[in-house]
Amino acid sequence: MSTTATPVTPELEAYLRPLFWPEDALLQELARDIAARGPQIQVSAEEGRLLALLVTLSGAGRVLEVGTLFGYSGVWMARALAPGGHLDTIEFTPLHASAAGEWFERAGLGSRVSVHEGAALEVLPRLSGPYDLATTRCGWSGPVG
Ligand SMILES: C[S@@+](CC[C@H](N)C(=O)[O-])C[C@H]1O[C@@H](n2cnc3c(N)ncnc32)[C@H](O)[C@@H]1O
Structure with missing residues (x-):
């Protein structure tokens, strides 16, 4: 055990990214779609992996998300749901919801x-x-209600 922290440099992050939090082809395409026609405010691949890990480790079956955007974080979480599980996700911008x-x-x-x-x-x-897990990431410059 070390008493000093290892700084996560851009180089270390680039090395770790494909090993620990790879996006598959669908998530990469989804991210490109957001870049093309939406605001790029989705969680990072690292955060997506962490959300999926939390869903898996908690054994969550019912998950609630506020702030869907195009479903990037939702895909990470829904793939990790317990068998028979369900994600309810709320989005108020019609383009994002569709x-x-x-x-x-x-x-x-x-x-x-x-x-x-x-x-x-x-x-x-x-x-x-009840829900087993709830998450939100609504911080942006649009209206909140
Ligand atoms: C930061 S983005 C969510 C990113 C998404 N969780 C992801 O990582 O893929 C925030 C989203 O929340 C939506 N939003 C903001 N305030 C909201 C509210 N009060 N009710 C529902 N949706 C809201 C916005 O339209 C936007 O699509």
Whole structure:
């Protein structure tokens, strides 16, 4: 055990990236779609891997996400759901919600994910818990309601 921290330099990160948090072809294409027609505010591949790890380690079956964007983080998490599990994800920007629905279908996750279009505070009362895990990443410059 060491008492000093190892700094994560860009070089170390570039070395680790393909080893520990690789994006598959679908996630890479999804990220390119966001770059082409949406705001690039999705989680990083590292964060996606961490979210998937949390879902796996907790054995979560029911997961709630506020802020779907195009479904990048959702694909990471939905793939890690316990058997029979389900992701409910809320998104209030119509373009983002419809793009996410398309990407979940393309990922073969359509039956494991529900995209709820609307503002979180309006949608949440219509959903019934309990959830095993909830996540949000809504910090951006758009409206919040
Ligand atoms: C940072 S992005 C989410 C990124 C996504 N979790 C990912 O990593 O792929 C935030 C998203 O939350 C949505 N959003 C912001 N405030 C919201 C609210 N109050 N209700 C629903 N969606 C909201 C935005 O439209 C945007 O698509």
